[in-house]
Amino acid sequence: MDITIYFEEAAQVSFAFVIGAVIGLEREFRSKPAGFRTMILICVGSCLYTILSKESGDNSPDRIASNIVTGIGFIGAGVIFKEGISVNGLTTAALIWITAALGMAIGYHNYPLTIVVAGMVLIALFVLEPVQRFINRLHRVKDYRIHTVSIPPNFKYQIEQFFIEHDMTFRCMKVIKEDSDAIYIYRIGSPDRNYDAINQFLLNHVDVRSFDV
Incomplete structure:
Protein backbone atom coordinates (compact mmCIF):
# COMPACT_ATOMS: atom_id res chain seq x y z
CA MET A 1 0.00 0.00 0.00
CA ASP A 2 1.18 3.48 -0.87
CA ILE A 3 2.37 5.34 2.23
CA THR A 4 0.31 8.37 1.18
CA ILE A 5 -2.80 6.33 1.96
CA TYR A 6 -1.64 5.95 5.55
CA PHE A 7 -1.20 9.71 5.80
CA GLU A 8 -4.64 10.21 4.30
CA GLU A 9 -6.23 7.88 6.86
CA ALA A 10 -4.31 9.55 9.68
CA ALA A 11 -5.70 12.88 8.48
CA GLN A 12 -9.21 11.40 8.51
CA VAL A 13 -9.06 10.19 12.12
CA SER A 14 -7.39 13.48 13.12
CA PHE A 15 -10.26 15.41 11.60
CA ALA A 16 -12.68 13.10 13.42
CA PHE A 17 -10.78 13.89 16.63
CA VAL A 18 -11.28 17.62 16.08
CA ILE A 19 -15.00 17.29 15.27
CA GLY A 20 -15.60 15.08 18.32
CA ALA A 21 -13.65 17.49 20.53
CA VAL A 22 -15.63 20.54 19.37
CA ILE A 23 -18.96 18.82 20.04
CA GLY A 24 -17.72 17.30 23.30
CA LEU A 25 -16.67 20.68 24.66
CA GLU A 26 -20.30 21.77 24.82
CA ARG A 27 -21.35 18.62 26.70
CA GLU A 28 -18.39 18.97 29.07
CA PHE A 29 -19.24 22.61 29.71
CA ARG A 30 -22.75 21.58 30.78
CA SER A 31 -21.45 18.64 32.88
CA LYS A 32 -23.37 16.06 30.85
CA PRO A 33 -22.73 12.29 31.16
CA ALA A 34 -21.08 12.02 27.71
CA GLY A 35 -18.51 14.79 27.62
CA PHE A 36 -15.29 15.83 25.93
CA ARG A 37 -13.38 12.53 25.79
CA THR A 38 -16.47 10.44 25.14
CA MET A 39 -17.45 12.38 22.02
CA ILE A 40 -13.87 12.24 20.72
CA LEU A 41 -13.77 8.47 21.14
CA ILE A 42 -17.17 8.01 19.49
CA CYS A 43 -16.26 10.13 16.48
CA VAL A 44 -12.79 8.64 16.03
CA GLY A 45 -14.06 5.09 16.59
CA SER A 46 -16.85 5.47 14.04
CA CYS A 47 -14.39 6.89 11.53
CA LEU A 48 -11.93 4.05 12.11
CA TYR A 49 -14.58 1.35 11.75
CA THR A 50 -15.74 2.96 8.50
CA ILE A 51 -12.19 3.04 7.13
CA LEU A 52 -11.63 -0.60 8.07
CA SER A 53 -14.94 -1.63 6.51
CA LYS A 54 -13.79 -0.17 3.19
CA GLU A 55 -10.43 -1.96 3.41
CA SER A 56 -11.80 -5.33 4.50
CA GLY A 57 -12.50 -6.46 0.96
CA ASP A 58 -16.05 -7.34 1.96
CA ASN A 59 -18.59 -6.82 -0.79
CA SER A 60 -21.00 -5.38 1.82
CA PRO A 61 -19.06 -2.73 3.78
CA ASP A 62 -22.40 -1.26 4.85
CA ARG A 63 -22.75 -4.11 7.34
CA ILE A 64 -20.04 -2.65 9.58
CA ALA A 65 -21.64 0.78 9.26
CA SER A 66 -25.00 -0.64 10.35
CA ASN A 67 -23.32 -2.33 13.31
CA ILE A 68 -21.84 1.03 14.31
CA VAL A 69 -25.36 2.44 14.49
CA THR A 70 -26.49 -0.52 16.61
CA GLY A 71 -23.59 -0.15 19.03
CA ILE A 72 -24.13 3.59 19.32
CA GLY A 73 -27.76 2.86 20.22
CA PHE A 74 -26.61 0.98 23.33
CA ILE A 75 -24.32 3.84 24.36
CA GLY A 76 -27.10 6.37 23.82
CA ALA A 77 -29.53 4.34 25.90
CA GLY A 78 -27.05 4.42 28.77
CA VAL A 79 -27.25 8.20 29.14
CA ILE A 80 -31.07 8.37 29.19
CA PHE A 81 -32.60 8.19 32.64
CA LYS A 82 -35.96 8.91 34.21
CA GLU A 83 -36.19 11.21 37.20
CA GLY A 84 -39.68 11.49 38.61
CA ILE A 85 -41.93 12.23 35.65
CA SER A 86 -39.11 13.80 33.65
CA VAL A 87 -36.84 12.03 31.16
CA ASN A 88 -33.28 13.38 30.95
CA GLY A 89 -30.42 12.66 28.59
CA LEU A 90 -32.31 12.61 25.28
CA THR A 91 -30.26 15.47 23.83
CA THR A 92 -27.00 13.80 24.83
CA ALA A 93 -28.17 10.49 23.33
CA ALA A 94 -29.09 12.22 20.07
CA LEU A 95 -25.71 13.97 20.10
CA ILE A 96 -23.90 10.64 20.52
CA TRP A 97 -25.86 9.29 17.56
CA ILE A 98 -25.05 12.22 15.25
CA THR A 99 -21.39 12.34 16.37
CA ALA A 100 -21.04 8.71 15.25
CA ALA A 101 -22.65 9.67 11.93
CA LEU A 102 -20.13 12.50 11.51
CA GLY A 103 -17.29 10.06 12.14
CA MET A 104 -18.70 7.74 9.48
CA ALA A 105 -19.03 10.64 7.01
CA ILE A 106 -15.35 11.49 7.59
CA GLY A 107 -14.47 7.83 7.01
CA TYR A 108 -16.18 8.05 3.63
CA HIS A 109 -14.28 11.29 2.73
CA ASN A 110 -17.47 13.38 2.81
CA TYR A 111 -15.83 16.42 4.38
CA PRO A 112 -18.19 19.14 3.07
CA LEU A 113 -21.24 17.35 4.48
CA THR A 114 -19.39 16.76 7.77
CA ILE A 115 -18.60 20.46 8.15
CA VAL A 116 -22.16 21.54 7.28
CA VAL A 117 -23.79 19.07 9.70
CA ALA A 118 -21.27 19.84 12.47
CA GLY A 119 -22.13 23.53 12.03
CA MET A 120 -25.83 22.72 12.33
CA VAL A 121 -25.18 20.74 15.50
CA LEU A 122 -23.27 23.64 17.06
CA ILE A 123 -26.05 26.07 16.10
CA ALA A 124 -28.62 23.77 17.71
CA LEU A 125 -26.54 23.48 20.89
CA PHE A 126 -25.50 27.09 21.37
CA VAL A 127 -27.59 29.47 19.26
CA LEU A 128 -30.98 27.80 19.68
CA GLU A 129 -30.72 27.34 23.46
CA PRO A 130 -32.10 30.84 24.25
CA VAL A 131 -34.95 30.12 21.81
CA GLN A 132 -35.75 26.92 23.68
CA ARG A 133 -35.70 28.74 27.03
CA PHE A 134 -38.11 31.32 25.62
CA ILE A 135 -40.45 28.60 24.38
CA ASN A 136 -40.29 26.85 27.75
CA ARG A 137 -41.40 30.05 29.47
CA LEU A 138 -44.48 30.07 27.26
Missing part, protein backbone atom coordinates in the same frame (compact mmCIF):
# COMPACT_ATOMS: atom_id res chain seq x y z
CA HIS A 139 -45.59 26.64 28.44
CA ARG A 140 -49.01 26.98 30.00
CA VAL A 141 -49.22 23.37 31.23
CA LYS A 142 -47.02 21.42 33.64
CA ASP A 143 -47.27 17.92 35.06
CA TYR A 144 -46.92 17.50 38.83
CA ARG A 145 -46.25 14.21 40.58
CA ILE A 146 -47.29 14.68 44.21
CA HIS A 147 -46.38 12.08 46.84
CA THR A 148 -48.46 12.37 49.99
CA VAL A 149 -47.89 11.06 53.52
CA SER A 150 -50.28 8.13 54.01
CA ILE A 151 -53.60 8.68 52.22
CA PRO A 152 -55.09 11.98 53.48
CA PRO A 153 -58.88 11.94 53.02
CA ASN A 154 -59.30 15.61 52.03
CA PHE A 155 -56.09 16.23 50.08
CA LYS A 156 -57.59 15.92 46.61
CA TYR A 157 -60.38 18.32 47.51
CA GLN A 158 -57.96 20.81 49.10
CA ILE A 159 -55.56 20.97 46.19
CA GLU A 160 -58.31 21.21 43.60
CA GLN A 161 -59.95 24.03 45.55
CA PHE A 162 -56.59 25.80 45.51
CA PHE A 163 -56.46 25.46 41.71
CA ILE A 164 -59.99 26.80 41.35
CA GLU A 165 -59.28 29.79 43.61
CA HIS A 166 -56.26 30.71 41.49
CA ASP A 167 -58.09 30.30 38.16
CA MET A 168 -55.93 27.35 37.15
CA THR A 169 -57.02 24.59 34.84
CA PHE A 170 -56.23 21.08 36.07
CA ARG A 171 -56.79 17.43 35.39
CA CYS A 172 -56.02 14.52 37.66
CA MET A 173 -54.16 12.16 35.33
CA LYS A 174 -53.64 9.30 37.73
CA VAL A 175 -53.83 8.29 41.39
CA ILE A 176 -51.45 5.58 42.56
CA LYS A 177 -51.26 3.81 45.88
CA GLU A 178 -47.69 3.10 46.96
CA ASP A 179 -47.48 1.10 50.19
CA SER A 180 -49.43 3.27 52.64
CA ASP A 181 -48.91 6.49 50.65
CA ALA A 182 -50.66 7.99 47.65
CA ILE A 183 -49.25 9.56 44.49
CA TYR A 184 -51.30 12.07 42.52
CA ILE A 185 -50.33 13.08 38.99
CA TYR A 186 -51.88 16.39 37.93
CA ARG A 187 -51.66 18.33 34.68
CA ILE A 188 -51.97 21.97 35.64
CA GLY A 189 -52.32 25.09 33.54
CA SER A 190 -51.63 28.53 34.99
CA PRO A 191 -52.98 31.56 33.09
CA ASP A 192 -49.98 33.73 34.02
CA ARG A 193 -47.47 30.84 33.61
CA ASN A 194 -46.38 31.40 37.21
CA TYR A 195 -46.19 28.14 39.12
CA ASP A 196 -44.51 29.51 42.23
CA ALA A 197 -47.84 29.62 44.05
CA ILE A 198 -48.37 25.89 43.45
CA ASN A 199 -44.84 25.07 44.55
CA GLN A 200 -45.23 27.11 47.73
CA PHE A 201 -48.59 25.51 48.49
CA LEU A 202 -47.14 22.02 48.15
CA LEU A 203 -44.02 22.88 50.15
CA ASN A 204 -46.13 24.13 53.05
CA HIS A 205 -48.74 21.37 52.95
CA VAL A 206 -48.33 18.97 55.87
CA ASP A 207 -49.61 15.99 53.87
CA VAL A 208 -47.12 16.35 51.00
CA ARG A 209 -44.03 14.16 51.31
CA SER A 210 -42.47 15.27 47.99
CA PHE A 211 -43.36 16.45 44.49
CA ASP A 212 -41.77 16.49 41.05
CA VAL A 213 -42.49 18.77 38.10
Whole structure:
Protein backbone atom coordinates (compact mmCIF):
# COMPACT_ATOMS: atom_id res chain seq x y z
CA MET A 1 0.00 0.00 0.00
CA ASP A 2 1.18 3.48 -0.87
CA ILE A 3 2.37 5.34 2.23
CA THR A 4 0.31 8.37 1.18
CA ILE A 5 -2.80 6.33 1.96
CA TYR A 6 -1.64 5.95 5.55
CA PHE A 7 -1.20 9.71 5.80
CA GLU A 8 -4.64 10.21 4.30
CA GLU A 9 -6.23 7.88 6.86
CA ALA A 10 -4.31 9.55 9.68
CA ALA A 11 -5.70 12.88 8.48
CA GLN A 12 -9.21 11.40 8.51
CA VAL A 13 -9.06 10.19 12.12
CA SER A 14 -7.39 13.48 13.12
CA PHE A 15 -10.26 15.41 11.60
CA ALA A 16 -12.68 13.10 13.42
CA PHE A 17 -10.78 13.89 16.63
CA VAL A 18 -11.28 17.62 16.08
CA ILE A 19 -15.00 17.29 15.27
CA GLY A 20 -15.60 15.08 18.32
CA ALA A 21 -13.65 17.49 20.53
CA VAL A 22 -15.63 20.54 19.37
CA ILE A 23 -18.96 18.82 20.04
CA GLY A 24 -17.72 17.30 23.30
CA LEU A 25 -16.67 20.68 24.66
CA GLU A 26 -20.30 21.77 24.82
CA ARG A 27 -21.35 18.62 26.70
CA GLU A 28 -18.39 18.97 29.07
CA PHE A 29 -19.24 22.61 29.71
CA ARG A 30 -22.75 21.58 30.78
CA SER A 31 -21.45 18.64 32.88
CA LYS A 32 -23.37 16.06 30.85
CA PRO A 33 -22.73 12.29 31.16
CA ALA A 34 -21.08 12.02 27.71
CA GLY A 35 -18.51 14.79 27.62
CA PHE A 36 -15.29 15.83 25.93
CA ARG A 37 -13.38 12.53 25.79
CA THR A 38 -16.47 10.44 25.14
CA MET A 39 -17.45 12.38 22.02
CA ILE A 40 -13.87 12.24 20.72
CA LEU A 41 -13.77 8.47 21.14
CA ILE A 42 -17.17 8.01 19.49
CA CYS A 43 -16.26 10.13 16.48
CA VAL A 44 -12.79 8.64 16.03
CA GLY A 45 -14.06 5.09 16.59
CA SER A 46 -16.85 5.47 14.04
CA CYS A 47 -14.39 6.89 11.53
CA LEU A 48 -11.93 4.05 12.11
CA TYR A 49 -14.58 1.35 11.75
CA THR A 50 -15.74 2.96 8.50
CA ILE A 51 -12.19 3.04 7.13
CA LEU A 52 -11.63 -0.60 8.07
CA SER A 53 -14.94 -1.63 6.51
CA LYS A 54 -13.79 -0.17 3.19
CA GLU A 55 -10.43 -1.96 3.41
CA SER A 56 -11.80 -5.33 4.50
CA GLY A 57 -12.50 -6.46 0.96
CA ASP A 58 -16.05 -7.34 1.96
CA ASN A 59 -18.59 -6.82 -0.79
CA SER A 60 -21.00 -5.38 1.82
CA PRO A 61 -19.06 -2.73 3.78
CA ASP A 62 -22.40 -1.26 4.85
CA ARG A 63 -22.75 -4.11 7.34
CA ILE A 64 -20.04 -2.65 9.58
CA ALA A 65 -21.64 0.78 9.26
CA SER A 66 -25.00 -0.64 10.35
CA ASN A 67 -23.32 -2.33 13.31
CA ILE A 68 -21.84 1.03 14.31
CA VAL A 69 -25.36 2.44 14.49
CA THR A 70 -26.49 -0.52 16.61
CA GLY A 71 -23.59 -0.15 19.03
CA ILE A 72 -24.13 3.59 19.32
CA GLY A 73 -27.76 2.86 20.22
CA PHE A 74 -26.61 0.98 23.33
CA ILE A 75 -24.32 3.84 24.36
CA GLY A 76 -27.10 6.37 23.82
CA ALA A 77 -29.53 4.34 25.90
CA GLY A 78 -27.05 4.42 28.77
CA VAL A 79 -27.25 8.20 29.14
CA ILE A 80 -31.07 8.37 29.19
CA PHE A 81 -32.60 8.19 32.64
CA LYS A 82 -35.96 8.91 34.21
CA GLU A 83 -36.19 11.21 37.20
CA GLY A 84 -39.68 11.49 38.61
CA ILE A 85 -41.93 12.23 35.65
CA SER A 86 -39.11 13.80 33.65
CA VAL A 87 -36.84 12.03 31.16
CA ASN A 88 -33.28 13.38 30.95
CA GLY A 89 -30.42 12.66 28.59
CA LEU A 90 -32.31 12.61 25.28
CA THR A 91 -30.26 15.47 23.83
CA THR A 92 -27.00 13.80 24.83
CA ALA A 93 -28.17 10.49 23.33
CA ALA A 94 -29.09 12.22 20.07
CA LEU A 95 -25.71 13.97 20.10
CA ILE A 96 -23.90 10.64 20.52
CA TRP A 97 -25.86 9.29 17.56
CA ILE A 98 -25.05 12.22 15.25
CA THR A 99 -21.39 12.34 16.37
CA ALA A 100 -21.04 8.71 15.25
CA ALA A 101 -22.65 9.67 11.93
CA LEU A 102 -20.13 12.50 11.51
CA GLY A 103 -17.29 10.06 12.14
CA MET A 104 -18.70 7.74 9.48
CA ALA A 105 -19.03 10.64 7.01
CA ILE A 106 -15.35 11.49 7.59
CA GLY A 107 -14.47 7.83 7.01
CA TYR A 108 -16.18 8.05 3.63
CA HIS A 109 -14.28 11.29 2.73
CA ASN A 110 -17.47 13.38 2.81
CA TYR A 111 -15.83 16.42 4.38
CA PRO A 112 -18.19 19.14 3.07
CA LEU A 113 -21.24 17.35 4.48
CA THR A 114 -19.39 16.76 7.77
CA ILE A 115 -18.60 20.46 8.15
CA VAL A 116 -22.16 21.54 7.28
CA VAL A 117 -23.79 19.07 9.70
CA ALA A 118 -21.27 19.84 12.47
CA GLY A 119 -22.13 23.53 12.03
CA MET A 120 -25.83 22.72 12.33
CA VAL A 121 -25.18 20.74 15.50
CA LEU A 122 -23.27 23.64 17.06
CA ILE A 123 -26.05 26.07 16.10
CA ALA A 124 -28.62 23.77 17.71
CA LEU A 125 -26.54 23.48 20.89
CA PHE A 126 -25.50 27.09 21.37
CA VAL A 127 -27.59 29.47 19.26
CA LEU A 128 -30.98 27.80 19.68
CA GLU A 129 -30.72 27.34 23.46
CA PRO A 130 -32.10 30.84 24.25
CA VAL A 131 -34.95 30.12 21.81
CA GLN A 132 -35.75 26.92 23.68
CA ARG A 133 -35.70 28.74 27.03
CA PHE A 134 -38.11 31.32 25.62
CA ILE A 135 -40.45 28.60 24.38
CA ASN A 136 -40.29 26.85 27.75
CA ARG A 137 -41.40 30.05 29.47
CA LEU A 138 -44.48 30.07 27.26
CA HIS A 139 -45.59 26.64 28.44
CA ARG A 140 -49.01 26.98 30.00
CA VAL A 141 -49.22 23.37 31.23
CA LYS A 142 -47.02 21.42 33.64
CA ASP A 143 -47.27 17.92 35.06
CA TYR A 144 -46.92 17.50 38.83
CA ARG A 145 -46.25 14.21 40.58
CA ILE A 146 -47.29 14.68 44.21
CA HIS A 147 -46.38 12.08 46.84
CA THR A 148 -48.46 12.37 49.99
CA VAL A 149 -47.89 11.06 53.52
CA SER A 150 -50.28 8.13 54.01
CA ILE A 151 -53.60 8.68 52.22
CA PRO A 152 -55.09 11.98 53.48
CA PRO A 153 -58.88 11.94 53.02
CA ASN A 154 -59.30 15.61 52.03
CA PHE A 155 -56.09 16.23 50.08
CA LYS A 156 -57.59 15.92 46.61
CA TYR A 157 -60.38 18.32 47.51
CA GLN A 158 -57.96 20.81 49.10
CA ILE A 159 -55.56 20.97 46.19
CA GLU A 160 -58.31 21.21 43.60
CA GLN A 161 -59.95 24.03 45.55
CA PHE A 162 -56.59 25.80 45.51
CA PHE A 163 -56.46 25.46 41.71
CA ILE A 164 -59.99 26.80 41.35
CA GLU A 165 -59.28 29.79 43.61
CA HIS A 166 -56.26 30.71 41.49
CA ASP A 167 -58.09 30.30 38.16
CA MET A 168 -55.93 27.35 37.15
CA THR A 169 -57.02 24.59 34.84
CA PHE A 170 -56.23 21.08 36.07
CA ARG A 171 -56.79 17.43 35.39
CA CYS A 172 -56.02 14.52 37.66
CA MET A 173 -54.16 12.16 35.33
CA LYS A 174 -53.64 9.30 37.73
CA VAL A 175 -53.83 8.29 41.39
CA ILE A 176 -51.45 5.58 42.56
CA LYS A 177 -51.26 3.81 45.88
CA GLU A 178 -47.69 3.10 46.96
CA ASP A 179 -47.48 1.10 50.19
CA SER A 180 -49.43 3.27 52.64
CA ASP A 181 -48.91 6.49 50.65
CA ALA A 182 -50.66 7.99 47.65
CA ILE A 183 -49.25 9.56 44.49
CA TYR A 184 -51.30 12.07 42.52
CA ILE A 185 -50.33 13.08 38.99
CA TYR A 186 -51.88 16.39 37.93
CA ARG A 187 -51.66 18.33 34.68
CA ILE A 188 -51.97 21.97 35.64
CA GLY A 189 -52.32 25.09 33.54
CA SER A 190 -51.63 28.53 34.99
CA PRO A 191 -52.98 31.56 33.09
CA ASP A 192 -49.98 33.73 34.02
CA ARG A 193 -47.47 30.84 33.61
CA ASN A 194 -46.38 31.40 37.21
CA TYR A 195 -46.19 28.14 39.12
CA ASP A 196 -44.51 29.51 42.23
CA ALA A 197 -47.84 29.62 44.05
CA ILE A 198 -48.37 25.89 43.45
CA ASN A 199 -44.84 25.07 44.55
CA GLN A 200 -45.23 27.11 47.73
CA PHE A 201 -48.59 25.51 48.49
CA LEU A 202 -47.14 22.02 48.15
CA LEU A 203 -44.02 22.88 50.15
CA ASN A 204 -46.13 24.13 53.05
CA HIS A 205 -48.74 21.37 52.95
CA VAL A 206 -48.33 18.97 55.87
CA ASP A 207 -49.61 15.99 53.87
CA VAL A 208 -47.12 16.35 51.00
CA ARG A 209 -44.03 14.16 51.31
CA SER A 210 -42.47 15.27 47.99
CA PHE A 211 -43.36 16.45 44.49
CA ASP A 212 -41.77 16.49 41.05
CA VAL A 213 -42.49 18.77 38.10
